[in-house]
Amino acid sequence: MHFDLPDLRLFIHIAESPSLTQGARRASLSPAAASARIKALEGQLDTRLLYRDSRGVELTPAGQRLLQHARLIMRQVDYLKSEFTEYGSDSAGHIRIFANTTAVTEFLPEVLAGFLAERPGVTVDLQERLSRDIVRGVLDGGADLGIIAGPVEAAGLQVLHFSTDRLVLVVPAGHPLAGRERVSLRDTLQYQHIGLHDGSTLLTFLREHVETLGGTLSLRIQMSGFEAICRMVEANVGIGIIPESAASRHRRTMKLHTIELDEPWAVRERSMLVRDLEALPGSVRALIATLLPESTAN
Secondary structure, three states: OOOOHHHHHHHHHHHOOOOHHHHHHHOOOOHHHHHHHHHHHHHHHOOOOEEEEOOEEEEOHHHHHHHHHHHHHHHHHHHHHHHOOOOOOOOEEEEEEEEOHHHHHHHHHHHHHHHHHHOOEEEEEEEEOOHHHHHHHHHOOOOOEEEEEOOOOOOOOEEEEEEEEEEEEEEEOOOOOOOOOEEOHHHHOOOOEEEEOOOOHHHHHHHHHHHHHOOOOOEEEEEOOHHHHHHHHHOOOOEEEEEHHHHHHHHOOOOEEEEEEOOOOOEEEEEEEEOOHHHOOHHHHHHHHHHOOOOOOO
16 A cells, blocks of 8 residues: 555645645645545545535544644654754754643743744644643644643553652732631632633643532633633732742732642643654754753653
């Protein structure tokens, strides 16, 4: 069985697009030519890969399986190209990262700023994803690197621990809980919370634990980042649960009290996920080394 790399890349473009026409455009092909290539691929595999209707295309189960393999194959081809680029092993290439809210909004921007400034030939696609999507993305080749917090169930992946943080409660001065050294999540549910936007990993995580308690998380307003949450808390709009690293930084300029969360899940281990560290291109290994100085990424 012979596969043409352009056909696999075309299939990926179509699978990631709402329609065959848009997928063909990304591959610089006419819709008719793209359709003919996909039909030929289906004929070669003797199975249907796409459902086609007036609303667009949808992958069949066989198409989903081919997409996973096609992504891995094309990712390895990209790795091969980057390894032999004229810029050197770690000075060029494209890195796709799936990460949780804290990574995307707090520490990665600073890390990536320095990393990219030293490597003009490197580009990065950074996407905020839920934990399960981060694991799935690295497993199926949709991402080179995943950054996650908390316990990790990632069979088939290498897990590289690189730091520890914990979740704390932030309250304004004079709040009824301000004098407490520690509180449980249940203690906080009688007050209105300031939360992150829907789809953020932290809000999803907190809602799951509140649901386990049989309670309700009352959100007065949702913000885009931890600094905005702290400003709302300082203004006595509500209380918030955020990483201690963020809370400590914003306490320097805002009137806030931080209270330890008396919950076993409050301590959050930060980890990086990869399929195979040694198989990654130099640019990805260099980024991992930046985050994990003691790693064997070099």
